[in-house]
Amino acid sequence: MSDQSDHFDLVIIGGGPGGYSAALYGASAGLKVAMVEKDALGGTCLNRGCIPAKAFLETAAVKRHVDHAEDFGIETKSEASVAFATAQERKQGIVKNLVNGIGAMCKGRKVEVFNGTGSLRAGRTVDVALGDGGSATITGDFVMLASGSVPRLIPNFERGGPIMTSDEVLDLDWLPERVAVIGGGAIGCEFASTFADLGSEVTILEGLPKILPGLDNDVAKVVQKSFKKKKITTKTGVMVNGHTPNDSGGTVVQYGDGESVEVDVVIVSVGRRPYADELGLDGTGVVVDDRGFVEVDEYCRTGEDGVYAVGDLINTPQLAHVGYAEAILVIKHLLGENPMPVMYDRVPWAIYCHPEVAWAGPDEQQAKEAGHDVVVAKHPYKFNSRAMILGETEGLVKVIAKKRPDGTAGQILGVHMVGPWVTEQLSGGYLAVNWEASVDEVAEFIQPHPSLSELFGETVLSLTGRNFNG
Template structure:
């Protein structure tokens, strides 16, 4: 193994492996240090496994409603969750193997161990086989990611799980409490409810999905209630009392409780800087555990960058990808544009799905904009009716021109069928600072779900042929 590299990346998650591969494609000599499996949280314990479970839930929904399409399935669908788990693991293993193959193909040297940064961009690696390595980089990128946050009184074990443990289940618990009604919590709640579990969401904020545009959040809340998900909002969780059957009673609010077989603690994630060392460097970790960086993801130590969940930016894999590209371009002296965090695409994969870019209506107003808003529901969309998924809407927020007409598109917010696959047009409109008149010229295929975005924008021109 070499001991001198152009770039050393510590952490093999989305931010880390993409920096390594992108740097190698630019001709750099790259080392990648990862203490666990390549792919990080996203691939092994996050995005990919969770979405595999959500797809199983979607298949069950389709089978349950097959008779509406003239398909007789022969009775209610049953769930073999051990098979679901095996399918999920097969997907994960294949993707992990793919990253390893790409690293090999681009001559990225992979060190299987825990990396710590010292002075002079020297990285010590405690190898998983018990040996040690010392390597030095002209540049170092810190990308060690994050781990689930926990709450007092809810230590992992038995019925108490974080996203790490719940993704290893090979059965569907009959009764599930999800502590936390944010994006991840709502995805787990949606999954287990669609698979037949009784689900309760316990959320401290007044509503689930706090911060979401209110019209979008209302659709999710209404849909969850139809699934018989119990929503307990504006409450404090006070602890739990295990029972003899392996479950527990979760206490919350003013003397309320719920008996469940599993508890999923989903209260966010904290940055994982625990093993980075950093002694003798000018890298600064703030009181919340985030590594401090500037707009180019540079730390206070020359030649050292940090990306992904390790820094205080949106905890999204695709943001990690963007930061990885930014750092490589910057260290190559290519003068890249910093990531515009207020305009990144967001996606929540619960049912119904949620996707957006740019501010919601209230956020835009709070920022001082006078706005014009267009909204169209999926219930009148022909493709939505064909696929049997008519819940949801598209909402477009635009600046109001001096003459009262709609101008620049500020935000695009969607909730409904496959909106995570439809957002790209809205994302481009927001980031190109396109106007309503610009986007109204673009054709949308018919029949398609994406027509709704086009029609919503068209309505903001003051004319429309539908709705």
């Protein structure tokens, strides 16, 4: 492509969740939009994160269901085997369809997509090094930075061979027999759950005193107990020191005080860092802090007039749906619509390990530390009829509410869930937290029966002082 120059209402650097949602939302509001993406549309979430990881988790769920088919009266002649290359092919098909879908929507809304690397300089000018070797210079009334994040690395565990980050492990087309997961956070626990359910021998190595350190204690205990049943070995409070490759293509990981584990694959899952490496920014007022995050205000504005930043590039929860929310916020703000900033302390969270985890608002300890007197109710899934029907009775729903002066429960502060399909059930709790609804108000709403979601309703109802179940 030959050199070219053009001007747009909005130029976006990055085609991940924050970038493409801003492009589509902005275009639907009548803006002339350009988007620069050096890789496939959809960013990390679609190509190397949320979507492919959940596709593998679903493969693991199917394996789990088949293993327990006889409990439902379905006789199987032999134990299910895993053709992981087929799972990989299925995952790639899902990703391809979604990437093509984003491209079609961009074309339909006349978003001009530049395949290349964009760097910002003064005057809201973006230089694009195009993938075909050409270049382009584009300008915008506004610019959004949405270049996302990349996996964090640790010393002595360089990528290659058996050492993988989430990028590489999602390209596996074979099932490792032994897996070490370094990092017991959300991403690490999702991988541990996936491979354990598929039949791998899994060891989690976590430097903190417990896995999933950000979870409500009651919720975390359910996951820890479930992982023990899956025979996942969990080593907490240990640091990894290095590894020694073996003759079979695997490696021996050294950790703690002289301990080691021999595995076929090591998944380094210690978080992600913002990727501002190629943004340029020379001559602009955009500030990158010492951790690599672009500094913004509550409207995602940087220090450069007319330049915004969203998603993993800024120090907000690294969640695709938060990127969506920030994108909408930016478009409304640049259009002068006076939007409300994102309330980061109330966003929905979801972890897709088995059992699933989902929550909105503070947990019990956080609510108390914030100075609230609280009333707490929690109900287990083991008495829920739908959970029994599914054969998935692990877990609970926990609701944290403010205590009124008379000792009764008032405003719902937090809703925390662990169990079957809780990522699909959270919406009611999320709405209750964000609308600052009271226990009495939510208790008036009818939940379908039999359903998993009625456990949330019953838990709230119990906070009124009356209940018909449990």
